[in-house]
Amino acid sequence: MALRRQIRVGSQWMYADEAHKALREALRVMEDEKAAEGHGGHHQSFIRRYVFSTDHKWIGIQYGFTALLFLLLGFCLMILMRLQLGWPGQAFSIMKVLGESRAPGGVLLPEAYNQLGAMHGTIMIFLGIVPLAVGAFGNYLVPLQIGAPDMAFPKLNMASYWCYFPGGLIMLASFLAPGGTAQSGWTSYPPLSVIASQGQTWWLIGMVFLITSSLLGSVNFIVTIIQLRAKGLTYMRFPFFVHAQFVTSFLLLLAFPPLEAAAVLQLMDRIAGTSFFLPSGLVVSGQALANAGGGNPLLWQHLFWFLAHPEVYVLILPAMGIVAEIIANNTRKPLWGYKSMVFATVFLGFMSFVVWAHHMFLTGMGTTISAFFQTTTMIISIPSVIILSSLFISLWGGSIRFNTPMLFALAFLPMFGIGGLTGLPLGLAASDIHLHDTYYVIGHFHYVVAPGTIFAMFAGIYYWFPKATGRKLNDFWGKVHFWVSFVCINGIFFPMFAQGLAGVSRRLYDGGMQYAHAKEIASQTNPFMSICAIGLLAAQVPFILNFFYNAIAAAMGRRDEGLGSNPWQATTMEWTATTSPPLAHGNFEVLPMVYRGPYEYSVPGETAEYIPQNMPLAEPAPRGGSLLPATAVAMREN
Amino acid sequence: MDAHASAGHAELEIPYNVHPRPDTGLYNGKLGVWLFLASEVMLFGALFSSLILLRTGAESWPRGYEFLNVKLATFNTFILILSSVTVVMAWSHLRLGDLKKGRIYISATVLCALIFLTAKAFEYSHEFQEGRFPKTNNFLAIYFTMTGLHGLHILGGVIVFLYFLGPGAKMWAKEPERYTNRIEIVGLYWHFVDLVWIFLFPILYLM
Amino acid sequence: MTDPAAAVEPGVDVHEHAGVGDPNAHHSPEQIRKEMKVYLTVFVGLAILTAVTVGACYGLNLPVHQAILVALIIASIKGFLVAGFFMHLLSEKKVIYGVLILTVIFFIFLMTLPISHHANPFGS
Numbered sequence: 006m007a008l009r010r011q012i013r014v015g016s017q018w019m020y021a022d023e024a025h026k027a028l029r030e031a032l033r034v035m036e037d038e039k040a041a042e043g044h045g046g047h048h049q050s051f052i053r054r055y056v057f058s059t060d061h062k063w064i065g066i067q068y069g070f071t072a073l074l075f076l077l078l079g080f081c082l083m084i085l086m087r088l089q090l091g092w093p094g095q096a097f098s099i100m101k102v103l104g105e106s107r108a109p110g111g112v113l114l115p116e117a118y119n120q121l122g123a124m125h126g127t128i129m130i131f132l133g134i135v136p137l138a139v140g141a142f143g144n145y146l147v148p149l150q151i152g153a154p155d156m157a158f159p160k161l162n163m164a165s166y167w168c169y170f171p172g173g174l175i176m177l178a179s180f181l182a183p184g185g186t187a188q189s190g191w192t193s194y195p196p197l198s199v200i201a202s203q204g205q206t207w208w209l210i211g212m213v214f215l216i217t218s219s220l221l222g223s224v225n226f227i228v229t230i231i232q233l234r235a236k237g238l239t240y241m242r243f244p245f246f247v248h249a250q251f252v253t254s255f256l257l258l259l260a261f262p263p264l265e266a267a268a269v270l271q272l273m274d275r276i277a278g279t280s281f282f283l284p285s286g287l288v289v290s291g292q293a294l295a296n297a298g299g300g301n302p303l304l305w306q307h308l309f310w311f312l313a314h315p316e317v318y319v320l321i322l323p324a325m326g327i328v329a330e331i332i333a334n335n336t337r338k339p340l341w342g343y344k345s346m347v348f349a350t351v352f353l354g355f356m357s358f359v360v361w362a363h364h365m366f367l368t369g370m371g372t373t374i375s376a377f378f379q380t381t382t383m384i385i386s387i388p389s390v391i392i393l394s395s396l397f398i399s400l401w402g403g404s405i406r407f408n409t410p411m412l413f414a415l416a417f418l419p420m421f422g423i424g425g426l427t428g429l430p431l432g433l434a435a436s437d438i439h440l441h442d443t444y445y446v447i448g449h450f451h452y453v454v455a456p457g458t459i460f461a462m463f464a465g466i467y468y469w470f471p472k473a474t475g476r477k478l479n480d481f482w483g484k485v486h487f488w489v490s491f492v493c494i495n496g497i498f499f500p501m502f503a504q505g506l507a508g509v510s511r512r513l514y515d516g517g518m519q520y521a522h523a524k525e526i527a528s529q530t531n532p533f534m535s536i537c538a539i540g541l542l543a544a545q546v547p548f549i550l551n552f553f554y555n556a557i558a559a560a561m562g563r564r565d566e567g568l569g570s571n572p573w574q575a576t577t578m579e580w581t582a583t584t585s586p587p588l589a590h591g592n593f594e595v596l597p598m599v600y601r602g603p604y605e606y607s608v609p610g611e612t613a614e615y616i617p618q619n620m621p622l623a624e625p626a627p628r629g630g631s632l633l634p635a636t637a638v639a640m641r642e643n
Numbered sequence: 644m645d646a647h648a649s650a651g652h653a654e655l656e657i658p659y660n661v662h663p664r665p666d667t668g669l670y671n672g673k674l675g676v677w678l679f680l681a682s683e684v685m686l687f688g689a690l691f692s693s694l695i696l697l698r699t700g701a702e703s704w705p706r707g708y709e710f711l712n713v714k715l716a717t718f719n720t721f722i723l724i725l726s727s728v729t730v731v732m733a734w735s736h737l738r739l740g741d742l743k744k745g746r747i748y749i750s751a752t753v754l755c756a757l758i759f760l761t762a763k764a765f766e767y768s769h770e771f772q773e774g775r776f777p778k779t780n781n782f783l784a785i786y787f788t789m790t791g792l793h794g795l796h797i798l799g800g801v802i803v804f805l806y807f808l809g810p811g812a813k814m815w816a817k818e819p820e821r822y823t824n825r826i827e828i829v830g831l832y833w834h835f836v837d838l839v840w841i842f843l844f845p846i847l848y849l850m
Numbered sequence: 851m852t853d854p855a856a857a858v859e860p861g862v863d864v865h866e867h868a869g870v871g872d873p874n875a876h877h878s879p880e881q882i883r884k885e886m887k888v889y890l891t892v893f894v895g896l897a898i899l900t901a902v903t904v905g906a907c908y909g910l911n912l913p914v915h916q917a918i919l920v921a922l923i924i925a926s927i928k929g930f931l932v933a934g935f936f937m938h939l940l941s942e943k944k945v946i947y948g949v950l951i952l953t954v955i956f957f958i959f960l961m962t963l964p965i966s967h968h969a970n971p972f973g974s
Binding site: 155157159161220223224225227231232258259260261263265267278279280296297300308596 | 656689784
Binding site for chain 3: 667674677681692713717724728730731735738739830834835842845849
């Protein structure tokens, strides 16, 4: 009840509203009882409820579980690779899980290493992070944050998940294909990918499923945000997370189709024998290819990076959104420079479509085009810096609560900073000549996505877990998870910069031991990095136990007593306008209305420490219709 | 866990499902289909872009009219334009409250689509008989890829139209406005498929 | 934007002010019949343009570049007719214009792809 005292602004009408609420609640209970008596069909079948659900909350949870499992799988593939890189050519009994054809006697074969590398990238990006960031967090939170009863197209939402899931299964099944799974890297550059074994075809078909899923999802998000936002929720009152999801959806909508086209073309090359990506006169293993030729391998690279550069921002924008929410909440201050962050996000999304060829400086592009793309690349760093700086400055003068989500969110800032800044030399054509395709590149983008995006995902999981389950994750084990992960992850990725600057190429099966210039640094750093990777795996154990213990307890109906529906004292509507977990049918009893900006923490001159977005202005009192959340919710729970 | 029990049924009230939201002036489905079409623009755009890149990079490029069946393709163009008209006519009649005429026009659209696909099948089999396959050269590769993908879009449209003629038409009795909206939406998609063909036809057959 | 009273106006029933979803839906039956005539006119125009584009291909015997230009101009006019009238884009809402403008911009970026590829090969 401390909650209630805090936000009472001291007007009589609040009590009247409570009475109103209580009456409504009583009516609702009566209706429910009547419905339960009237016909047994009120309860939906298990399949409609938990498998082919159309409820955005459950679909979000489905996405979340699936994506987390894929993340773990992608990480395990990485552990196998790191074992090989740390101690090349040694036998490990764990390698035997890959089978005799890939790891005879526990020694990884080079082609199997390529398979692991390609699938690690594919699984992490397309099956792990994007579904987690957009499918899970976006699905669960966006309708709640904008005061919508569900997504605009619930059935489409279900279809989106059920395109993603088979897509993931096809990717997994490709390991069983003759000749193994895809092994041309997550970028699948032709001609290599066109002449690769059958697994590549499965990869392409899986990608078509995943792209379709993303398209369905992005249409749904955009329509939901534009059409279903609550009354009074103008664009500049959106929580930053909603802005991030909004821009992300546009990126998915408009950048993915070119990759779909490219995937269709590559499928044609592989199945129908066309030569879209095969130049004339190609000789493979000493034999001339029978194809007609006349194609262009760079066409794939253009189409691929036309998607994949916006994709980078698909990976990072939701993460920034999550971090922004958590920082505002735990500094108990509004975000500094909210408006410039929003415009920076929009600009970032826009510019991300004109930088793609900076991945291709070494493909024989001329200096004029290189100069153009390096200029746009330098420009696109500006909005990223604006967002990151605003988040840093938001910390200034705050009385910061260092709980687990906040630790992860705080770690995101310098980690993403390192990742972003190390990208600048790669965006300049001259320095890229030296750094291209070295471990420096690996270090750069892993700093962005691993201790960057994935840490933000962890922050989000710790922060919104009480929302979805009514239980808090254990804070002590959360902190153990954080600190060990933080140390280990830097131990993996930081030496990569040194390796790359020394000229160690990426994708080498032995980590560079075969090259004189790379041998020394590889032997000095690789075992250490591999040990850190194992440490990182160990650090996930407390998280996994913490997560599943609490999830199962919640599923059995055990809630944290006294946690309340707004445990972080947040202002945004997913916390303030409904219970935790939210109501099943339509999220809210009455669709909320919005009266103020998203982050009214510590507002000068107000007695309340924070003011929910849907809290009416003091005068005049609204008549009916509006839901006075925290108090009403407190009543419900009592 | 009961909190996760999904609403599941269509009864769950999603706002602006049928009527437009006042400030945007749109109902959800219409915005949705335009966004979908935007992504389709990028899909076919990427293929057109690939075509340009391959053609400008090629030493020689066959001219479609030298061996493709332009007469049949011109006929198909007429048929597809006709089917676009029948869709808007169906929609107009539904707006006037005339389900019977609306259904007649939708059936006409389906008929046009089937004629188009049949003609296309004849064209394909003729090319195959003449020994022209996707793998023969890059022109034929892009020809088969683009017309094939376009044909799949036609097929998808036919399935949706048939649904709205059959089980989907039940909605008219209860929610005529919603049914009319749905025909508008699938119509927008159909016009887009027509639009793609309007560009495919000269680019593949006449240049 | 900062005035909540303007943004929140409870008690306004949206449905009373809107017709069948479409911007033209509140049109009277006469207007809809008039539109149907427009559709038929557009159809005739499209049919004629189809004939023209085939005729131009065979009749004029233009060099490749000009033939491409003529065919694309005619196709664009046809495209405009379909989008403008059949898809009633000429009387559409702002949000949809916004989405389409964005798409057109990115479509242009996509079309610059071959240009960026061929325009300036290394060493030229």
